[in-house]
Amino acid sequence: MIARSPLAPARFPSLPPIAGLRLACGEAGIKYKDRADVLLVAFDRPAAVAGVLTKSATASAAIAWCRKALTGGQAAALLVNAGNANAFTGAAGVESVTLSVEAVCRALGAEENRVFVASTGVIGEPLPDKKVTDCVGRLAGELAAPNWQAAAEAIMTTDTFPKGAARSATIDGQEVRICGIAKGSGMIAPDMATMLSFVFTDADLPPGVLRALLERGAERSFNATTVDGDTSTSDTLLLFATGAAGNAPVTDWKDGRLKAFAAALDEVLIDLAQQVVRDGEGASKFITIDVSEAASARAAKRIALAIANSPLVKTAIAGEDANWGRIVMAVGKAGERADRDRLSISIGGVEVARNGQRVPDYDEAPVAAHMKGQEIDIAVGVGIGRGRARVWTCDLTHGYISINADYRS
């Protein structure tokens, strides 16, 4: 049993119901005992849906199914299981997806191309789909107003705490709600992570608007986080809009009336993404990395991720060592332009290096004090242009090795 992350929030946040959907969780016994491992969400009327899926070349059968279903833009139901990723399972894996979708259709009277599925857990083991489909039949009779914490717990694998976030906003004067849950703690990297996240809103927005907002939001949230640089076969982020709030129709994502909604959505996505990092395997520090003065925002992000993924930077932070030379190294290896002789580095707001060398009379004391905290801030200027980016990661500790090497999967 892995201890709860020291970076976990004190409690699961309070999430309101979303009108137009019901859900149920149940125990299929796929891998875990005595806990829910299946989540079924049903929409009263077809919800608009958009998604961001893993770019892995070895993506799972569920990913292929969702990619196709997303072209329709309508969702009747979502089925998620934990404990088995149904990835690298060949034709049997495709068959398992088909059987699961058919079970949902039978139970809810839904159309196949409006059913979304996601699986997370072990790769390469056949999914015991009978357990899942049996469970679906039971869950269809138990659908109710959402218990979001139970839903977040049902999709956990190596997570040490359930992850949820909510915000509200107005669209043209009508209040709308956004609630999201997520799971993930290892195999976390852009793009994206062994990461499942499902976000629900009662806003009435068409799939095209959802897609535009979600893709932009994902870039600033889930695609700006990394735990170990390993991208999973199953990463899934889906946004469902029930339309129950009855706001005025908006058909252009750039419409000014969506500004507050877009900001609230971004906040939910960033909140969830940060929780995933805070549950990073073995994490003891939450690290924010800001890169500025890069040739472009893209270059800045690549440099920030090079720092965030560097085992030497991550282990130095685990050791509470303000080893900024390793940050210099990581900037250098990123493959983007950086002016060595204009490079600047701050740690915890204290300037450590400027113009390509240590600041004169560098006093390590305040930096060392910052390194002892749980929240580490690193800012790097690379002296080229005006590109900026922010990414989040965690440190690399003995805990990561223990979880991934000492415990057999």
Add this chain to the structure above:
Amino acid sequence: MIARSPLAPARFPSLPPIAGLRLACGEAGIKYKDRADVLLVAFDRPAAVAGVLTKSATASAAIAWCRKALTGGQAAALLVNAGNANAFTGAAGVESVTLSVEAVCRALGAEENRVFVASTGVIGEPLPDKKVTDCVGRLAGELAAPNWQAAAEAIMTTDTFPKGAARSATIDGQEVRICGIAKGSGMIAPDMATMLSFVFTDADLPPGVLRALLERGAERSFNATTVDGDTSTSDTLLLFATGAAGNAPVTDWKDGRLKAFAAALDEVLIDLAQQVVRDGEGASKFITIDVSEAASARAAKRIALAIANSPLVKTAIAGEDANWGRIVMAVGKAGERADRDRLSISIGGVEVARNGQRVPDYDEAPVAAHMKGQEIDIAVGVGIGRGRARVWTCDLTHGYISINADYRS
């Protein structure tokens, strides 16, 4: 004190002298106590020289110096120090290089643009160049036939054993020798590593031929290894040819008379590169990864490195867990074409997966036995084309975390 790597060779190999060069090692006391930390090599007559240097955007002052000196193609001397990388030291770092080069010129009567320098150790600390220049004066009086082991020990930092390799070959009937030393154990990745390697031959070959052979050889050796994916600011591989063997002149690197020499050079480079991996920080397993059926050799190498750098793959191997699902994940994230449904994986020569799924009646016993050994072989076919590549790496253990987080640098 870090224990000698369990993957270290039993002893330092026997390396013959190379006619046309002398060397000396001494204690400058830059960082370490009671051990040599400076190496001076002097060539009787100017040697032909070629080099491969780090591609880091934050390369050290010594790298910049060597890059310029290499354009001349002639070497009179090589000066190396351990304990301080003289990297990210701004104008003071450039000045330290100039002072060091001047000291060598004074002591040996050499021309400035024929002096090569390399520094390895802490980044961002000013180099105590007076200690180095004082040492140079003493060493110039102690030059002698090479004690290769002493030379390899003088350039060590976190290395747990000195690294050397030698081969001989004939060029047009004349026997020639190749001797090389190397250091490196962390911050090891293409391109290239906190890695210094100096290779010496008595062959008579022009700089252009040396460069062509060295660049090709580096691609198959040092640039096919990784410990932690972190590229250093100081990586330096230099090849010096004294010409003392007096072989017939050869001016084209494709000349058939160089075939044996090129093969011997490759062997020296691969031997040294593998020793660096075997000294990878915390390494307990030496891992060979072969990727085939990729779209190109370059694609194959990128996939192989994605596997080699995956923390989840490396920790699974540390845990002696044949978790091939993580290999599937790493193939998927490499950013190169792979056919999920034709993917095959062998571990220790035993086929584990074929056509995108686990082989029928998979027997884990022989694979589990292989995982318990010190030499792990992974072969992956990605079902696209005919591109092949081989890379070497080590596992990721508690030892890596201890060395990089628990001990303060």
